Structure formats: C-alpha cells, structure tokens
Amino acid sequence: MRTYLMLSAALLAAPLLAQDEKDDAKPAAAEIPPPQVVSKRMSGTFGGQRINYVATAGEVHLKGDDGQPRAAINYYSYVKEPRDPNRPVTFLFNGGPGSGSVWLHMGAFGPKRVAIPSDARDDGAPPYPIVDNPDAILDVTDIVFIDPVGTGFSHVVGKGETKDYWGVTKDAQSVAKVIRLWLNENGRWNSPKYLGGESYGTTRTAAVANELEGSFNDVALNGLILISTILDFGAQAEVEGNDMPYIISLPSYAAVAWYHNKVPNRPASLEQFVAEARSFATGPYASALMKGQALQGPERDQVRAQLARYSGLSEQFLERTDLRPSPGRFWKELLRDRGLTVGRLDSRYTGRDRDTAGEEMDNDPSFYGIDAGYTAGVNAWVRDGLGFKTERSYVTIGNVQPWDWDIGLGEATYYKSVAPYIGKAMRENSGLRVFVGQGYYDFATPFFGAEYALTRTGFPQDRIVWKYYEAGHMMYVRDEDRRKLSADVREFIRGR
Incomplete structure (x- = not known):
C-alpha cells in the first residue's frame, strides 16, 4: 500500500x-x-x-x-x-x-x-x-x-x-x-x-x-x-481492468490543471472547464477506454489530444500510460517541470520531494500542511x-x-x-x-x-x-x- x-x-x-x-x-x-x-x-x-x-x-x-x-x-x-x-x-x-x-x-x-x-x-x-x-x-x-x-x-x-x-x-x-x-x-x-x-x-x-x-x-x-x-x-477501486477510476478522476484532473495554470488557452471559468471535462469523460473518453486495444489510429490520436488538454499532462506521457493516468502519477507529473508535487487531499497544496524524478510523492503536502x-x-x-x-x-x-x-x-x-x-x-x-x-x-x-x-x-x-x-x-x-x-x-x- x-x-x-x-x-x-x-x-x-x-x-x-x-x-x-x-x-x-x-x-x-x-x-x-x-x-x-x-x-x-x-x-x-x-x-x-x-x-x-x-x-x-x-x-x-x-x-x-x-x-x-x-x-x-x-x-x-x-x-x-x-x-x-x-x-x-x-x-x-x-x-x-x-x-x-x-x-x-x-x-x-x-x-x-x-x-x-x-x-x-x-x-x-x-x-x-x-x-x-x-x-x-x-x-x-x-x-x-x-x-x-x-x-x-x-x-x-x-x-x-x-x-x-x-x-x-x-x-x-x-x-x-x-x-x-x-x-x-x-x-x-x-x-x-x-x-x-x-x-x-x-x-x-x-x-x-x-x-x-x-x-x-x-x-x-x-x-x-x-x-x-x-x-x-x-467504481473507484484502482485495480487492473477497472477503467472507471480514470473516468471519475478526469474532471478533478481538469480542475487542478486549471488551478495551476497548466491548461493552454485557459478558460476564465473553472466551472466551465470542469463541465467540458465532465462531458468528455462520460462521452468520448469512456467510449475510448471501453474499446481497449481496439482504440487505434486517428481516433486514439484525437482522444489523446483532448485528454492532454483536460489533464494538463503531455501527450507523450499519456501514451506511456495507455491513456490511463492514475491519480498517483498525476500528482507527481503535473508540476514535475517546476520540481513540485500536488496534494492528494487538496491539490492547491504543493510539496518538494527528495527525488523529483520519482514515480510517487514522498508524502501528501495537503496533509502535513x-x-x-x-x-x-x-x-x-x-x-x-x-x-x-x-x-x-x-x-x-x-x-x-x-x-x-x-x-x-x-x-x-x-x-x-x-x-x-x-x-x-x-x-x-x-x-x-x-x-x-x-x-x-x-x-x-x-x-x-x-x-x-x-x-x-x-x-x-x-x-x-x-x-x-x-x-x-x-x-x-x-x-x-x-x-x-x-x-x-x-x-x-x-x-x-
């Protein structure tokens, strides 16, 4: 654990x-x-x-x-x-x-x-x-x-x-x-x-x-x-084969990416951006994940690009996760270029880990904060x-x-x-x-x-x-x- x-x-x-x-x-x-x-x-x-x-x-x-x-x-x-x-x-x-x-x-x-x-x-x-x-x-x-x-x-x-x-x-x-x-x-x-x-x-x-x-x-x-x-x-169990946690987490990814200015052409309204992410999560994204390995070609490219916009993560990173970025990876990856991790309980909080190249955060900055x-x-x-x-x-x-x-x-x-x-x-x-x-x-x-x-x-x-x-x-x-x-x-x- x-x-x-x-x-x-x-x-x-x-x-x-x-x-x-x-x-x-x-x-x-x-x-x-x-x-x-x-x-x-x-x-x-x-x-x-x-x-x-x-x-x-x-x-x-x-x-x-x-x-x-x-x-x-x-x-x-x-x-x-x-x-x-x-x-x-x-x-x-x-x-x-x-x-x-x-x-x-x-x-x-x-x-x-x-x-x-x-x-x-x-x-x-x-x-x-x-x-x-x-x-x-x-x-x-x-x-x-x-x-x-x-x-x-x-x-x-x-x-x-x-x-x-x-x-x-x-x-x-x-x-x-x-x-x-x-x-x-x-x-x-x-x-x-x-x-x-x-x-x-x-x-x-x-x-x-x-x-x-x-x-x-x-x-x-x-x-x-x-x-x-x-x-x-x-629905939220992070176990192999269950794609629901990725769908459920995506609107939160969008909110946090918006807060930390990781969204290109950032909308003025948080609520508007979250609503867009919700719609994408329950529509194209859910449909894409249901296709499993059959998701290929232009459709995969389009979903990956949209996922990058709403998550604030790069397309290269998302492809390495098979379009399924886990919350733990998100907390570590979103602000990696700034040498920071974002909190789990409250992602407004940021922390500095001993090793900025690691896979997971050392501790939750929103708890020890x-x-x-x-x-x-x-x-x-x-x-x-x-x-x-x-x-x-x-x-x-x-x-x-x-x-x-x-x-x-x-x-x-x-x-x-x-x-x-x-x-x-x-x-x-x-x-x-x-x-x-x-x-x-x-x-x-x-x-x-x-x-x-x-x-x-x-x-x-x-x-x-x-x-x-x-x-x-x-x-x-x-x-x-x-x-x-x-x-x-x-x-x-x-x-x-």
Missing part, C-alpha cells in the same frame, strides 16, 4: 501512534471507571445570532449482553439554552475510517476553530490560534460530534474487542446506539434530526442511516449531510477549554485494521457500495433530503465519484442538494469556503 494513502484523513488511515502500556491495558469490569461527563455554560455569536449554549465533553458506555461495558465512546455536544425538544439536532463525525471528529469539530462547525493558513501554505509550528467560529451552525441546530471506537479518546474496555466495532456495519451499529442513547438522555426523540460526516464519514452516514431507519424501531431522519463523499468503492494545527487545537480545546481529563492520546488518524468491509450478501461481497442505503432511505422516508458538498481539488474523494454514485437508479434527484467549493477534501480550511459551506448547510437545515 502506498505511503501517501496511509497518511490520508480520507479512505485509509495512518499508523496509530504508540500508546503507553497503561493506555492500552483494559481494566476488569469492576475497575472500569464510570463515564466522564463535563459541561460548561458558554455563549457566542453564530450566523449573526447571540447564542447561549451548554458545551459537553462526555463518554457513553456501550454494553454487552451481560450488562457490562464493552466500549467507551466520546462525544462533544453543543446545545442551545433554553433547551427546546423540537429544535433540530445534528450528529457529525469524520472518516478514515480511523479519523476522529476533530476536522469538522475544530475546522467547520464547532463553536471554536483552529486558525491555520487559508491559502494552502503549511501550518508551521505552534502556537496555533484557537478562535471563535462565527461560522458554527449553532444558530440553526444543536450539534453532537461523535468519535467512534479507535478514534479520538474512544476505546474498548473490559471484555470488549476492537473486532466487534471495526467494520462498516459494526461501526455503524455502535454509532447508532450512541445516537439512540443521546436521544434518550436528552429527551430529543421528536426533534428534527440530521446526520452527516466527511470522507469515510459519508460512508458511515449511509450505514448509520440504514441502522437507524432500516427497521420498525426506527429513528427517522430529516437530512443527511455528505461532505467529500465516498459511497461507491467498487494541516495536521499539526488540528492536533494541537483539539487537545487544547477539549482538555483545557472543556475540562475533559484523560491520560489517553487523542487519535486524529488511527490504524483501525483489519477493517471488515462486508456490507451484505450476494454480489455486495464483490462490489462495495453503500449508496443503495441512501436510495432506500429516501424512497421510504419522503421527508429525507441529502446535502452533498464537494471540493474541486479533492482526490481522496473526487467530486465526480459522488455524482456517479448518487445519480444511479433509485435516488430521488429533487431531494438532493449539490454544492461545490474551490478547495479540497477539507474545503473549510479555506476561509471563503468555510463561510460558504456554513451558509449552505444552514440553508439546507432551514429548508426542511
């Missing part, structure tokens, strides 16, 4: 930093401390409104059939005062699947955020400012951030084992239990409910929605919030700002392998997609709407992958809202897009 994939906050997770032995040891049931819950009354201005709220950093114990705790899952809730049982509540998490909720919590929707450079520069060294976040959405909804087992401070306890929680379905079941327990404790069963995540968090959103709405004892949802979406892993600030920010806010006490390390990106990808029987064993969960939920819940927010410069979850997954048969298109941003995977690191994302999600929630 490529090193840069292991460092992403998106589809795969980085190696978990070593814990002290005392952190890893699981105490006997009698020694398990009760869940820690700390709350503070606070106030802030969000969406132009002054809001009084209760901020809580807490734990929930999930129990086995014997009534003994098996896992301690952490959450961070922000609830407006005075409390209103009919006010919307939104449950949010990140992805990985080993990523803590730090990114959405401290970058987009929480009442405090860590301020790092907005213009794709490295975040450097501390201190990092932790500032009020007027773009938090507390004016329209209460918020609960959840860290699943293996992320944040959440961990197994007693007789619990990670294999009971590390998998598409098992993870979703545990998060659904936390949501039900929170609704019980806070008297919010009749509140409008929103569920959302980023990256694998969108996969988790689909699976959790299935757990909440897929039975008679259901928790009906008003909306799903999908940010940097990955639902159809089969932000990770230090977010790690410092969440620890400072949760420990010092909210007063949560623990000797455990906050896991921003952790190793949750092996992950059980089984999502069902039959053909789902071979083709992994949780998108049908969303289609089914929308067909069976006429009040369920879906928000999809995508960054143009994101290669971890390319925007065309979301478009492909959610426009198949069975998805009511009139209840899906699409928004795009001129940044990458964590589009909110760009100040303009954080404000736009916040306004778009507010409008979505108010639109119920």
Whole structure:
C-alpha cells in the first residue's frame, strides 16, 4: 500500500501512534471507571445570532449482553439554552475510517476553530490560534460530534474487542446506539434530526442511516449531510481492468490543471472547464477506454489530444500510460517541470520531494500542511477549554485494521457500495433530503465519484442538494469556503 494513502484523513488511515502500556491495558469490569461527563455554560455569536449554549465533553458506555461495558465512546455536544425538544439536532463525525471528529469539530462547525493558513501554505509550528467560529451552525441546530471506537479518546474496555466495532456495519451499529442513547438522555426523540460526516464519514452516514431507519424501531431522519463523499468503492477501486477510476478522476484532473495554470488557452471559468471535462469523460473518453486495444489510429490520436488538454499532462506521457493516468502519477507529473508535487487531499497544496524524478510523492503536502494545527487545537480545546481529563492520546488518524468491509450478501461481497442505503432511505422516508458538498481539488474523494454514485437508479434527484467549493477534501480550511459551506448547510437545515 502506498505511503501517501496511509497518511490520508480520507479512505485509509495512518499508523496509530504508540500508546503507553497503561493506555492500552483494559481494566476488569469492576475497575472500569464510570463515564466522564463535563459541561460548561458558554455563549457566542453564530450566523449573526447571540447564542447561549451548554458545551459537553462526555463518554457513553456501550454494553454487552451481560450488562457490562464493552466500549467507551466520546462525544462533544453543543446545545442551545433554553433547551427546546423540537429544535433540530445534528450528529457529525469524520472518516478514515480511523479519523476522529476533530476536522469538522475544530475546522467547520464547532463553536471554536483552529486558525491555520487559508491559502494552502503549511501550518508551521505552534502556537496555533484557537478562535471563535462565527461560522458554527449553532444558530440553526444543536450539534453532537461523535468519535467512534479507535478514534479520538474512544476505546474498548473490559471484555470488549476492537473486532466487534471495526467494520462498516459494526461501526455503524455502535454509532447508532450512541445516537439512540443521546436521544434518550436528552429527551430529543421528536426533534428534527440530521446526520452527516466527511470522507469515510459519508460512508458511515449511509450505514448509520440504514441502522437507524432500516427497521420498525426506527429513528427517522430529516437530512443527511455528505461532505467529500465516498459511497461507491467498487467504481473507484484502482485495480487492473477497472477503467472507471480514470473516468471519475478526469474532471478533478481538469480542475487542478486549471488551478495551476497548466491548461493552454485557459478558460476564465473553472466551472466551465470542469463541465467540458465532465462531458468528455462520460462521452468520448469512456467510449475510448471501453474499446481497449481496439482504440487505434486517428481516433486514439484525437482522444489523446483532448485528454492532454483536460489533464494538463503531455501527450507523450499519456501514451506511456495507455491513456490511463492514475491519480498517483498525476500528482507527481503535473508540476514535475517546476520540481513540485500536488496534494492528494487538496491539490492547491504543493510539496518538494527528495527525488523529483520519482514515480510517487514522498508524502501528501495537503496533509502535513494541516495536521499539526488540528492536533494541537483539539487537545487544547477539549482538555483545557472543556475540562475533559484523560491520560489517553487523542487519535486524529488511527490504524483501525483489519477493517471488515462486508456490507451484505450476494454480489455486495464483490462490489462495495453503500449508496443503495441512501436510495432506500429516501424512497421510504419522503421527508429525507441529502446535502452533498464537494471540493474541486479533492482526490481522496473526487467530486465526480459522488455524482456517479448518487445519480444511479433509485435516488430521488429533487431531494438532493449539490454544492461545490474551490478547495479540497477539507474545503473549510479555506476561509471563503468555510463561510460558504456554513451558509449552505444552514440553508439546507432551514429548508426542511
């Protein structure tokens, strides 16, 4: 597995930093401390409104059939005062699947955020400012951030084992239990409910929605919030013989080539150029790839020339890839003449590798450009700002392998997609709407992958809202897009 994939906050997770032995040891049931819950009354201005709220950093114990705790899952809730049982509540998490909720919590929707450079520069060294976040959405909804087992401070306890929680379905079941327990404790069963995540968090959103709405004892949802979406892993699997990843990636190639001025006669509008690339990808390019080795002569020449225009790569290089440039090669090749690589999570970022002649990047500059600030920010806010006490390390990106990808029987064993969960939920819940927010410069979850997954048969298109941003995977690191994302999600929630 490529090193840069292991460092992403998106589809795969980085190696978990070593814990002290005392952190890893699981105490006997009698020694398990009760869940820690700390709350503070606070106030802030969000969406132009002054809001009084209760901020809580807490734990929930999930129990086995014997009534003994098996896992301690952490959450961070922000609830407006005075409390209103009919006010919307939104449950949010990140992805990985080993990523803590730090990114959405401290970058987009929480009442405090860590301020790092907005213009794709490295975040450097501390201190990092932790500032009020007027773009938090507390004016329209209460918020609960959840860290699943293996992320944040959440961990197994007693007789619990990670294999009971590390998998598409098992993870979703545990998060659904936390949501039900929170609704019980806070008297919010009749509140409008929103569920959302980023990256694998969108996969988790689909699976959790299935757990909440897929039975008679259901928790009906008003909306799903999908940010940097990955639902159809089969279509995007980079395996020999699968040409879909090249088609799905091409509109992103075009956006990034446009951004870095690698497009001859560059159009003034990014959206216009992306639309052209989309049309080429689903038309002439898809048709050409389907022909395999039969694609020869003038037709091949014409497709190669168009592919060069939309990708920013030379025809000579594209011919050597058999017109199938992989994302990893693109990141390294696009700016090779400048001695730079472009980022995977956010291709506005650039980095300098030790060897500019190499095949792959040394590391993702769009991840090491932000990770230090977010790690410092969440620890400072949760420990010092909210007063949560623990000797455990906050896991921003952790190793949750092996992950059980089984999502069902039959053909789902071979083709992994949780998108049908969303289609089914929308067909069976006429009040369920879906928000999809995508960054143009994101290669971890390319925007065309979301478009492909959610426009198949069975998805009511009139209840899906699409928004795009001129940044990458964590589009909110760009100040303009954080404000736009916040306004778009507010409008979505108010639109119920």
